[in-house]
Amino acid sequence: MTSRWSKPLLFLLCTIPFCVLVYNGFTNNLTANPIKEITHFTGEWALNFLLVTLSITPLRTLTRKNALIRFRRMLGLFAFFYACLHFSTYLVLDQFFDWDEIVRDVAKRPYITVGFTAFVLLIPLAVTSTNKMVQRLGNNWRRLHSLIYPIAVLVIFHYLWLVKADILPPVIYGLILCLLLALRSPRLKPGKRPVLRPT
């Protein structure tokens, strides 16, 4: 886990969904409605990475393997990467810069309003993810990055409000998020919280 290869290896693993998407694109394997498929695929992976990122802290607590923190930033940035793909799919492929329609969507469609809000809130987190920013912001960094919790909640509602009838997948994601938040309860924490240090 502390090997110098673990991070590059994880990086490659995180690109697999993207490679699968590109491969399916070139082999014509994105259903008869590829734009919708790309939208769903990238959205789902943004959410997956968001939840994986949120699982690092409870995993550290439960396994007492503090070294896991090394991977959190990369996972979080991959969540942002897939969210960017998701948003640009909507902007370019789905709406093709139809600003009227986009403004109407964001204003009138609750699932788009919350999804868009979540995406916008992710941007400062990505921007302040460098070592320098962490140092410069000091304690405020932690405060700023606790935005990830409301973001995760917004994303669950984004998913829940867009499905037609089969709410099982967003409900499962929501339960996982609840679990990950519950595992942050102070009662579960043995002793002192490890000092947060980016790597």
Place this chain on the structure above:
Amino acid sequence: MLIKTPDLIKPSEITDRQLYLNRRKFIRAGANLGIAGALLNTLTISGALAATKLSTVKNRDYSTDEELTPYDAITSYNNFYEFGTHKSDPSENAGKFQPQPWSVVVDGECMKPGTYSYEDIINPHQLEERIYRLRCVEAWSMVIPWVGIALADVLKRFEPTSEAKYVAFTTVMRPEEMPGLRRRVLDWPYREGLRIDEAMHPLTLLTVGLYGEVLPNQNGAPIRLVVPWKYGFKSIKSIVRIEFTRKQPKTSWNMSAPQEYGFYSNVNPEVDHPRWSQRKERRIGDFLKRETLMFNGYGEQVASLYRGMDLRKHY
């Protein structure tokens, strides 16, 4: 099966069902293996093709001349929740479904209720090919060459009484053949309904095929409805019951989310789905969206059915 003249084909000539269902794979496999052309031709021409082709006449009056959506798209991108909620589920899971033999229960306000076989219902009629636009409530659309009969011609044979104000339809429920039924995503069985004048409208098609062939299972075999000016979910699949009713029947999506799916569900770009816009649609195969047309472009034929009605209220 051949619908017009079943006697001409001996049962021995009819291709094995599994072979027919896998005909493309079979043909491809045969071609890949380099099996002698003669054998392959005999099999496909005397067997599979004869068994699946329907004899139809083209109805140009009711057909659009827009570019057809490819067969593969129509048969692989489906909403048929009884086989699963993903678009690819129906084509992947419908292989076990047995569309023949088939019968339909006809009851309610009519003089000739009863249980009618597929052949009873279809054989007396000349099948027509009609190329219709299909607009899904999810804002995508297709152009499909359906094969069927005007529903009115069939319904008239059951002699609905003056009490028959609506027609209710029910989809088959066979959990062992339809894995999607294991989960109560909707209140099964799937139900749909039309006002009697909508059901009797010449555009309303009782459909048994597409692209000149028998309907694939995932498209609602063996008998489905096609109501081209309404959102796709009104065009109920795999029908086992037709009931003439006095009162407006319950319909599945309306039961599931009444604020979102009305009984009428006419294609209407002016009335948005509460959660998304209906102003535009993406024609499958296109990149840019196009404007959605009132009544899916069939306003000239059907707008009079709704004269005086507030279509915002009766969405």
